[in-house]
Amino acid sequence: MLDSTHQIIGACPHDCPDTCSLLTTVQDGVAIKVQGNPAHPHTDGVLCTKVSRYPERSYHPQRILQPLKRSGPKGAGQFEPVSWSAALDDIAARLQAIAARDPQAVLPYSYAGTMGLVQGESIAARFFNRLGASRLERTICATAGGEGLVHTLGAKLGMRLEFFAEANLILIWGSNSITSNLHFWRYAADAKRRGAKLICIDPRRTETAEKCHTHIALLPGTDGALALSIMQQLVVHDWLDHDYLQRYTLGWERLRERALLWPPERAAALCGITPAQIEALAHDYGAAARNGAKVAIRLNYGVQRVHGGANAVRLIASLPALVGAWRQRSGGVLLSSSGTFPVQKAALQRPDLLAGRAPRSVNMATIGNDLLRPASGAFGPAIEALIVYNSNPVAIAPDSAKVVQGFARADLFTVVLEHFQTDTADYADYILPATTQLEHWDVHSTYGHTDVLLNRPAIAPRGQAWPNTQIFRALATRMGFTEDCFDDTDEALCRQAFGTAVNFDTLLVQGFATLDTPEAPFAQGGFPTPSGKCEFFSQRLADQGQDGLPDHVPNHEPAGSSARYPLAMISPPARNFLNSSFVNVTSLRASEGEPILEMHPDDAAARHLSDGCTVRVFNDRGSTLSRLRLNGRARAGVVNGLGVWWRKLGLDGSNVNQLTSQALTDLGGGPTYYDCLVQVQAMQRGAP
Ligand SMILES: Nc1nc2c(c(=O)[nH]1)N[C@H]1C(S)=C(S)[C@@H](COP(=O)(O)OP(=O)(O)OC[C@H]3O[C@@H](n4cnc5c(=O)[nH]c(N)nc54)[C@H](O)[C@@H]3O)O[C@H]1N2
Ligand SMILES: Nc1nc2c(c(=O)[nH]1)N[C@H]1C(S)=C(S)[C@@H](COP(=O)(O)OP(=O)(O)OC[C@H]3O[C@@H](n4cnc5c(=O)[nH]c(N)nc54)[C@H](O)[C@@H]3O)O[C@H]1N2
Numbered sequence: 001m002l003d004s005t006h007q008i009i010g011a012c013p014h015d016c017p018d019t020c021s022l023l024t025t026v027q028d029g030v031a032i033k034v035q036g037n038p039a040h041p042h043t044d045g046v047l048c049t050k051v052s053r054y055p056e057r058s059y060h061p062q063r064i065l066q067p068l069k070r071s072g073p074k075g076a077g078q079f080e081p082v083s084w085s086a087a088l089d090d091i092a093a094r095l096q097a098i099a100a101r102d103p104q105a106v107l108p109y110s111y112a113g114t115m116g117l118v119q120g121e122s123i124a125a126r127f128f129n130r131l132g133a134s135r136l137e138r139t140i141c142a143t144a145g146g147e148g149l150v151h152t153l154g155a156k157l158g159m160r161l162e163f164f165a166e167a168n169l170i171l172i173w174g175s176n177s178i179t180s181n182l183h184f185w186r187y188a189a190d191a192k193r194r195g196a197k198l199i200c201i202d203p204r205r206t207e208t209a210e211k212c213h214t215h216i217a218l219l220p221g222t223d224g225a226l227a228l229s230i231m232q233q234l235v236v237h238d239w240l241d242h243d244y245l246q247r248y249t250l251g252w253e254r255l256r257e258r259a260l261l262w263p264p265e266r267a268a269a270l271c272g273i274t275p276a277q278i279e280a281l282a283h284d285y286g287a288a289a290r291n292g293a294k295v296a297i298r299l300n301y302g303v304q305r306v307h308g309g310a311n312a313v314r315l316i317a318s319l320p321a322l323v324g325a326w327r328q329r330s331g332g333v334l335l336s337s338s339g340t341f342p343v344q345k346a347a348l349q350r351p352d353l354l355a356g357r358a359p360r361s362v363n364m365a366t367i368g369n370d371l372l373r374p375a376s377g378a379f380g381p382a383i384e385a386l387i388v389y390n391s392n393p394v395a396i397a398p399d400s401a402k403v404v405q406g407f408a409r410a411d412l413f414t415v416v417l418e419h420f421q422t423d424t425a426d427y428a429d430y431i432l433p434a435t436t437q438l439e440h441w442d443v444h445s446t447y448g449h450t451d452v453l454l455n456r457p458a459i460a461p462r463g464q465a466w467p468n469t470q471i472f473r474a475l476a477t478r479m480g481f482t483e484d485c486f487d488d489t490d491e492a493l494c495r496q497a498f499g500t501a502v503n504f505d506t507l508l509v510q511g512f513a514t515l516d517t518p519e520a521p522f523a524q525g526g527f528p529t530p531s532g533k534c535e536f537f538s539q540r541l542a543d544q545g546q547d548g549l550p551d552h553v554p555n556h557e558p559a560g561s562s563a564r565y566p567l568a569m570i571s572p573p574a575r576n577f578l579n580s581s582f583v584n585v586t587s588l589r590a591s592e593g594e595p596i597l598e599m600h601p602d603d604a605a606a607r608h609l610s611d612g613c614t615v616r617v618f619n620d621r622g623s624t625l626s627r628l629r630l631n632g633r634a635r636a637g638v639v640n641g642l643g644v645w646w647r648k649l650g651l652d653g654s655n656v657n658q659l660t661s662q663a664l665t666d667l668g669g670g671p672t673y674y675d676c677l678v679q680v681q682a683m684q685r686g687a688p
């Protein structure tokens with residue numbers, strides 16, 4: 001007789017560089033446990049707290065398990081059950097009527113609620129291409145840094161994750177690795193045990209900063225100046241690899257000149273640190289490399305959520321070439337490994353279905369303004385329908401007041417595919433129940449390591465939930481889209497994702513497959529840039545009218561530039577949440593407690609504020625309430641508002657994005673969440 005208990009290998013779907021291999025224990029058709037797969041080297045049998053609670057999330061009593069139709073005013077969150085066929089018939093009819101006027105009035109809005117290539121942009125992308133809907137620029141997270149990297153190294157490539165364990169020095173730059181990249185941290189901790197020095201560069205004293213030997217708490221948005229000043233020191237002390245510079249880089253003379261403008265005194269004043277800190281950092285990096293040590297940088301997206309984010313990444317990504325760190329497999333920089341994967345994007349998304357049309361693009365970071373924009377020659381038609389999947393824009397997009405106003409438009413038709421009634425789902429006309437990772441097929445690339453992962457369903461879909469793919473297939477049928485590609489099954493899509501580049505049988509058997517990548521990708525140059533070199537100077541950018549050479553680009557809202565709003569606010573992730581996912585999982589929300597604002601004791605004393613009081617954080621864009629914490633994590637002049645809470649689970653029905661702006665980054669059109677000035681005051685008794 002078959003044992004009723006068995007284990008299924010899957011993949012963690014979340015937007016995280018670790019992309020873990022999961023082992024789900026199923027008993028009598030019920031997933032009773034999710035753990036890290038011990039056979040997968042990077043996962044090594046270990047999961048973060050959040051994802052080990054995956055069954056609690058999937059069996060949550062508030063899971064949406066049937067289609068729902070709005071029964072109250074927009075945004076009131078009142079719904080009544082409706083059948084799948086009634087919902088799909090009505091949605092298709094509404095979309096057809098809009099598309100008959102102009103299909104660009106329909107906008108998809110999606111991000112990485114699941115990073116799966118199949119439940120992400122496969123059938124959904126085919127559907128919107130066939131319709132001719134507006135395209136969404138998916139900028140919300142990483143495009144500034146991505147552009148910075150591509151214009152320097154040529155692609156989103158870098159050091160292999162596992163080789164950090166052998167490094168002698170690791171700069172952890174703009175990354176709270178213990179929270180957001182735990183399986184990198186395990187390699188860094190290995191290196192530390194073997195004697196490596198760890199240096200954290202982060203305005204916040206994070207749990208990661210605490211475990212490093214040195215913490216440099218610079219002001220937000222000043223990383224470009226710091227990198228230039230490190231370069232200045234490398235030049236002055238001649239800690240340079242002249243041979244590497246000469247053979248494998250482009251534009252050194254010009255960059256050298258610019259770096260010399262940044263002596264430590266100048267940069268330190270801007271960064272809010274001391275010249276001695278910069279000198280010591282440059283010494284740790286440059287002198288060590290000069291002596292043959294392996295110097296590695298784990299850069300993360302924390303640095304690029306400011307006006308000059310892409311330029312900062314260009315400067316930091318240039319450092320390894322100055323000292324020849326790339327010569328060794330345990331030297332260099334890693335921001336993203338996503339360029340490693342030969343994803344067959346055209347096969348999955350079928351841009352040919354556009355049939356020559358070139359619909360306009362809408363930037364997801366400015367959805368607040370764009371939903372409120374009337375039709376115009378420059379913009380095109382007003383947005384009349386919004387189909388949201390794998391994202392919670394009302395909570396996570398910047399400048400919430402505008403976003404909420406846009407979603408509340410009575411004439412906007414909104415469909416939300418979700419697991420839960422999120423802040424965004426509250427504004428839907430229809431909520432369609434989607435399956436979780438335990439219930440569907442998918443295949444994953446990652447941005448933190450170099451393995452492909454397969455996710456097999458562990459349990460049957462709960463209630464009437466459908467995979468995103470099935471929902472878009474059914475809509476395609478109702479819209480009269482008859483192309484064969486809408487019939488592809490999820491398993492077939494998993495096979496198409498990498499074509500022959502990955503052995504699918506290996507994936508089926510062990511759940512992951514390691515790509516064959518070079519150990520030291522740029523040991524002998526070979527950068528995938530137009531020149532084949534590490535491009536300090538980018539002709540491509542110069543041709544676009546940009547500065548061909550990277551520079552320090554000041555924040556839109558520089559610290560200290562406003563008397564009314566004297567504090568810089570950053571809003572990095574809370575450890576037990578994943579963006580806005582998991583906020584509604586009771587055990588995890590209990591660990592976080594309440595929306596927290598961390599402040600330096602001097603800034604608190606100046607405002608007569610004490611630990612634990614409720615504070616109003618505000619600027620011209622809005623205000624939100626938080627619980628004040630004087631826990632030693634905030635530097636003077638900077639407050640940390642940990643994100644991203646569901647608005648309706650916060651203290652006053654809002655969250656930190658009430659304060660963030662829709663201003664964009666220097667390249668890549670990214671949002672500038674960490675470029676935000678505020679003031680803080682005690683909440684007045686009786687005040688609203
Ligand atoms: N637990 C958890 N894990 C996550 C996430 C989550 O929400 N929760 N988010 C996931 C996502 S979407 C992503 S994109 C990845 C990466 O996500 P990231 O957002 O890069 O997350 P962190 O690694 O926390 O890095 C942000 C760090 O940068 C710091 N920082 C803020 N401004 C600056 C600055 O101007 N300069 C410097 N040097 N540092 C700054 C913050 O204090 C914080 O410690 O992590 C993923 N992993
Ligand atoms: N203030 C501030 N704001 C931020 C950030 C910050 O650091 N500070 N970080 C930014 C970053 S880096 C990012 S990446 C964005 C992330 O923003 P989003 O990509 O919107 O991520 P989540 O908030 O996690 O919301 C994902 C939603 O997708 C749903 N989902 C998951 N799987 C599926 C599925 O298979 N099907 C369907 N239909 N739905 C699914 C989940 O239930 C969840 O509600 O937030 C950004 N917002």
Ligand SMILES: [Mo]
Binds near residue numbers: 140141142
């Ligand atoms: Mo992200």
